[in-house]
Amino acid sequence: xxxxxxxxxxxxxxxxxxxxxxxxxxxxxxxxxxxxxxxxxxxxxxxxxxxxxxxxxxxxxxxxxxxxxxxxxxxxxxxxxxxxxxxxxxxxxxxxxxxxxxxxxxxxxxxxxxxxxxxxxxxxxxxxxxxxxxxxxxxxxxxxxxxxxxxxxxxxxxxxxxxxxxxxxxxxxxxxxxxxxxxxxxxxxxxxxxxxxxxxxxxxxxxxxxxxxxxxxxxxxxxxxxxxxxxxxxxxxxxxxxxxxxxxxxxxxxxxxxxxxxxxxxxxxxxxxxxxxxxxxxxxxxxxxxxxxxxxxxxxxxxxxxxxxxxxxxxxxxxxxxxxxxxxxxxxxxxxxxxxx
Numbered sequence: 266x267x268x269x270x271x272x273x274x275x276x277x278x279x280x281x282x283x284x285x286x287x288x289x290x291x292x293x294x295x296x297x298x299x300x301x302x303x304x305x306x307x308x309x310x311x312x313x314x315x316x317x318x319x320x321x322x323x324x325x326x327x328x329x330x331x332x333x334x335x336x337x338x339x340x341x342x343x344x345x346x347x348x349x350x351x352x353x354x355x356x357x358x359x360x361x362x363x364x365x366x367x368x369x370x371x372x373x374x375x376x377x378x379x380x381x382x383x384x385x386x387x388x389x390x391x392x393x394x395x396x397x398x399x400x401x402x403x404x405x406x407x408x409x410x411x412x413x414x415x416x417x418x419x420x421x422x423x424x425x426x427x428x429x430x431x432x433x434x435x436x437x438x439x440x441x442x443x444x445x446x447x448x449x450x451x452x453x454x455x456x457x458x459x460x461x462x463x464x465x466x467x468x469x470x471x472x473x474x475x476x477x478x479x480x481x482x483x484x485x486x487x488x489x490x491x492x493x494x495x496x497x498x499x500x501x502x503x504x505x506x507x508x509x510x511x512x513x514x515x516x517x518x519x520x521x522x523x524x525x526x527x528x529x530x531x532x533x534x535x536x537x538x539x540x541x542x543x544x545x546x547x548x549x550x551x552x553x554x555x556x557x558x559x560x561x562x563x564x565x566x567x568x569x570x571x572x573x574x575x576x577x578x579x580x581x582x583x584x585x586x587x588x589x590x591x592x593x594x595x596x597x598x599x600x601x602x603x604x605x606x
Contacts, residue, residue: 278491280492280550285488286312288479289337295474296333298467299324299460301323306451307425309336313541314447314489316404316424318389318439320357325453328426331385334425336476338485340382341419347392353399360412374412379403382419382482386426390436397439400424404446421485441529441573448538450570452586495544497555503541504598505560509536511592512572522591526578531571538567557598565589 286308293304303319307330319327328344335342345356358377364370366501379386379400389397403409407418426447429436456464467474497505500535511518515528523530543559550559569585578588 277595278494278496279548279551279553282488283551284359285484286545286549288517289334292337292476292479293330294332296475296576298463299385299456300326300330300453303330303451303453306449307331308429309545309563310392310448311338311421311485312488312545313421313448313492313538314421314423314485315541316446316536318429318444318447319425319453320430321427321429321453325455326387327453328387331383331425333476335383335385338383339478339481340421340485342385343378343381344385344387345378347389347396347575349391349393351396356396356399356408357403357411359542362423372412374414374416376416378431379409380416380418382422383420384424388429389426389441390428392437393473394437394440397437397443400605401446404443412537419482421482425590427582432550442447444570445532445534447570449542449566451566452569454580482606492541492544492548495547495553497540497544497557500599501555501560503600504557504596505536505539505543506601508539508560508592508596509533509561509568511596512589513570514575518596520592522588522594525582526574526588527576528575529573531568535568535571539564542567561593564593 282307289311290304290308292482297304304400305515307317307319309315311334318341321327332344345351352375356377356379358375358380360372361375362370363373386400389400403418403422404424407420407422409416409418424447507518509531510516512523512527512535513519514524514527516523516530519527519530539560542563545554546559546562547553547555563584568589572585572589574583574585574588
């Protein structure tokens with residue numbers, strides 16, 4: 266936070282953020298029953314400028330949630346249904362021959378569905394790795410290179426992807442490089458008894474719920490800047506750093522479960538994601554500073570897809586969530602002789 270921002274401005278920015286975040290969440294709630302943790306995860310990605318990966322079996326409402334989000338925002342929306350025969354040009358676009366009034370022919374670039382602001386990559390792991398990789402540049406650089414020309418994507422830009430569990434037939438695992446570009450990986454689970462009753466009531470009686478647009482692009486960008494101004498104390502950031510390093514096998518801070526079950530630890534992008542997401546949690550709690558609790562709350566969705574189990578972990582049926590939960594449990598929040606970083 267810069268020194269020329271007054272406490273009154275800080276409070277106003279915090280209140281404005283909470284008001285808009287809550288309004289969008291409530292609007293999505295008109296269409297989506299339950300899944301509060303998933304909705305908060307998707308909104309966190311939205312307000313930090315990150316991409317979200319939603320994993321779950323078919324029929325749990327992953328696509329419906331992202332559609333509801335697009336209806337609550339005045340942003341350009343496109344859906345891409347990923348299939349085994351989908352080609353990179355179907356995502357990025359291609360050059361076509363066009364004839365002008367004088368009869369001259371020239372190549373003209375026809376933009377693909379990636380040229381949007383919210384892109385729903387539906388069932389992304391049903392496409393081949395070659396097509397999956399077509400999203401890499403767009404997700405990282407917010408631009409697309411086609412025909413030797415670099416074309417910028419309109420801000421804000423988000424990829425909201427859904428995928429089926431890898432145990433299902435006809436799926437291709439996402440490359441580690443692409444997984445690392447997703448801010449959060451959110452695991453969508455089954456609805457409970459009460460939620461399922463409400464879903465049936467809404468969807469089998471002919472009721473239609475219209476959602477209204479709450480936020481536009483410039484306001485989202487403004488909130489993204491507010492998030493980055495939230496302060497984090499050195500000792501809190503040190504805990505975040507040690508938490509990331511604790512996922513590295515045979516590292517200085519690794520717990521026994523990490524050494525036993527992990528082959529690859531979390532990348533620096535994981536630490537960046539945790540800090541930004543923790544800042545969102547702080548603002549929602551009415552604070553302009555990050556706490557240890559904020560970090561613990563967002564650590565698993567930020568890291569679960571950025572760590573890799575070894576053979577022993579896979580053989581024993583251990584999940585990355587299990588190991589990360591143990592890291593959060595065993596790693597102390599403070600150390601007596603905190604190193605200077």
